[in-house]
Amino acid sequence: MRWLRIERVLGLSCPLCGAPLDRPGLCIRCTNTLRAGRRHNLVFLGRYREYRRVVRALKFRGGRALVPPLARALAEGVREAGWDVEAVTAVPTTWWRIWRRGYNPAELLGRAIARELGVPYRRVLGRRYFRSQTRRPADLRASLPAGIFYLRRELPERRWLLVDDVWTTGATFRAVERALRAGGAEAVWGAVIAARRSS
Numbered sequence: 001m002r003w004l005r006i007e008r009v010l011g012l013s014c015p016l017c018g019a020p021l022d023r024p025g026l027c028i029r030c031t032n033t034l035r036a037g038r039r040h041n042l043v044f045l046g047r048y049r050e051y052r053r054v055v056r057a058l059k060f061r062g063g064r065a066l067v068p069p070l071a072r073a074l075a076e077g078v079r080e081a082g083w084d085v086e087a088v089t090a091v092p093t094t095w096w097r098i099w100r101r102g103y104n105p106a107e108l109l110g111r112a113i114a115r116e117l118g119v120p121y122r123r124v125l126g127r128r129y130f131r132s133q134t135r136r137p138a139d140l141r142a143s144l145p146a147g148i149f150y151l152r153r154e155l156p157e158r159r160w161l162l163v164d165d166v167w168t169t170g171a172t173f174r175a176v177e178r179a180l181r182a183g184g185a186e187a188v189w190g191a192v193i194a195a196r197r198s199s
């Protein structure tokens with residue numbers, strides 16, 4: 001299960017438009033038309049409806065081929081926004097998810113965006129595990145338990161880009177932003193693949 005390849009699950013097709021592919025990734029047409037939108041302090045590539053299969057594909061090993069075009073388009077959106085980003089980090093997932101999957105897709109994307117922007121990627125955040133009180137995914141709840149995210153080290157930079165795969169209610173983003181600001185961050189912007197609803 002750990003290394004289940006995405007094409008066995010979804011077939012080898014473009015996860016955005018469904019066109020048949022001869023290698024994993026996005027089709028040329030989708031690659032060339034990816035463009036980040038912007039809402040307040042967030043850049044994103046599209047609605048969750050359209051990007052659901054892209055987000056899902058990124059959680060599988062074959063989905064890594066999707067990272068470079070997504071990162072290029074998001075980095076371009078950050079440059080267009082004129083944000084003076086000094087460093088990039090990603091929303092951390094729990095250790096057991098990394099163990100099952102082998103990596104954190106948000107971190108993979110964050111590292112690629114940092115390379116595009118020419119700034120460092122820093123693994124500065126940790127995530128505590130809390131036993132869920134409801135069966136709803138953490139992101140759909142209005143707020144997360146206090147202290148769920150924490151800083152693993154002092155922040156070497158002040159202006160951060162925070163990367164995640166999906167923006168749902170913003171609860172995750174706000175919780176991470178609180179941790180970064182408590183550590184001295186002066187600005188926190190966000191970059192995600194898909195936004196689930198308008199804020």
Ligand SMILES: [Zn+2]
Binds near residue numbers: 014015017019
């Ligand atoms: Zn396509």
